[in-house]
Amino acid sequence: MKPIATLLLACLFTLVGCQSLSGNHSASEPSNENLPSVAEGKSHHSIFISAQHCLSENLSEQSRVHFGPCLKIVSVDGESPRVRDDGFIELPAATSIILGTSCVYRHADGTPIPATMETTNFRVTPQTFTKPGKRWYLHANRKARQVIGCEPTLSRTKSPTEKTD
Secondary structure (H helix, E strand, O other): OHHHHHHHHHHHHHHHHHHOOOOOOOOOOOOHHHOOOHHHHHHHOEEEEEOEEEEEEEEHHHOEEEEEEEEEEEEEOOEOOOEOOOOEEEEEOOOOEEEEEEEEOEOOOOOEOHHHOEEEEEEEOOOOOOOOOOEEEEEOOOOOOOOOOOOOEEEOOOOOOOOOO
8 A cells, every 4th residue: 555655646746846847938928927917916006918919820730820910009098108028018907098009910921011000099998907917918800810900809818819710
C-alpha cells in the first residue's frame, strides 16, 4: 500500500509542478502579469480597454491563420488617449464617453491595407461599463472573416464574438 501512495503523491507533485510553469506568450501579447489588475481598477473606479486590437481566425483545415481587421482607439472624448505600458487605456466606469476609432483590414501576410482604413466613433454610455476593474477589447467587427467596414464591437475576450461559417 505504501508504494502506491508514494507513487500517487509523486504524480500529484509532478502534475502541480507542470501546471505552474509559465505558458508561451508571443512578444506582441502582454502576459497576464503585465495586465491591469481588478483591484487596481476597483480602487480607481475604472475599467481598462485595449488601445488596439487585431482579429484573426485559425483556419486549421487550410493550415493557416486568416488576419482579420485591426482597430485602434485614436481619441477619448476628442483627446489623444493615454495608453498605459500594458497597452490598455484606463476609463472611468459608468460614464458617457465617445471613443474615436480607426479600423484597417490586412493582407494575407498580416500587413495593413491602407486603402481600407476607416474611422468611426463608439459611444460609451453609463450602462456600458458598470463594474470597475474589468478588462475589455474593442473589435473592428463581429467576425475576423467575410466582413466589411468598421463596426466596433465590445468584448471581454480577444477572440471574435462570432465564428465565420
